[in-house]
Amino acid sequence: MRILVSGGAGYIGSHTTLQLIAAGHDAVIADDFSRSKRSVIPRLEALAARPIEVRVVDLTDRAATDALLESAGFDAVIHFAGLKAVGESVSKPLDYYRVNLGSTLSLLAAMARQGVPSIVFSSSATVYGEHAPVPMEEDFPTSATNPYGWTKVMQEQVLRDAAVADPSLRVALLRYFNPVGAHRSGTIGEDPSGIPNNLMPLLAQVAVGRRDKLLIYGDDYPTPDGTGRRDYLHVEDLAAGHVAALDRIAGSATQVSTWNLGTGTPTSVKEMVDAFSRACGHELSVEVAPRRSGDIAESYADPSRAEAELGWRATRTIDEMCADTWRWQSNNPDGYPV
């Protein structure tokens, strides 16, 4: 298939692009590089051992998105493009609604015009809100606690409504838990702009000396060691989930499919600090700070639907996630050059 990978220069999109190419698909990256660096492209081309077509497009621009889809004869879209920093979404909610909803609306309109039948969408476990029991199941009600989360809830709804209106449309809503890790080569990985929101890039920056210490937000949660527990999955396992979902929805009788992508096993902040210390070979400095508002004690997936319907399962261990993150961060202490 010829696949449009929106946001394909970003963290998850870049790893998925490589796996699409390895699976025999033709992947075209569309990105405005607002949250990624152009130097990722030659690295991807080196790993894929072939040139990769890249279109520089702001996907909130309807006319530009139309022109992109008109020009290329795509069979499917994987939609990663968007803004993802929870804290920033609280201070700049309108940017989040404009970019996340706007890019989805532009893509759906252009897909309808060109008759592109399938879209795989990057959703998030954040749509389960703050009161969901664990493990989280796809049929749970959705809600959110911040503008970023609401954009995901709303984008899911937009996609469901578009499918009602167009019986030929096939949609996969992939709810990611906590993607971490990097390609084994250590040449591509996560390079967040500004202060990272998530534990793994913070740990990696402490390990490489870019930060003094890790703040652990709360050690009085009702968990075995008192720190929050999350479902970390390797970005390579996550990328494989996209390839499986794409294959599954093409020509499927079901119009909209929702799959959790996680391991189903939670790991605490303290366990992650220990695992990362093993990976980088030295103790990491940590300090316990008060809980952050909006954080929940535990979040982990019930991944059984993805296993049954996609034949997909996350297989990489926490130690592999930390080792691969460390290889990327120690080879690229400041992330991508430009």
Ligand SMILES: NC(=O)c1ccc[n+]([C@@H]2O[C@H](COP(=O)([O-])OP(=O)(O)OC[C@H]3O[C@@H](n4cnc5c(N)ncnc54)[C@H](O)[C@@H]3O)[C@@H](O)[C@H]2O)c1
């Ligand atoms: N990383 C996570 O922890 C996580 C968890 C759950 C869901 N997600 C979702 O997965 C998707 C990809 O996440 P990521 O971690 O790879 O993020 P990322 O920031 O690394 O990648 C997003 C890419 O989209 C591009 N982009 C942003 N706005 C654009 C626009 N208007 N037009 C074209 N390109 C645009 C950016 O330049 C960037 O390359 C996002 O939708 C995110 O919300 C991520």
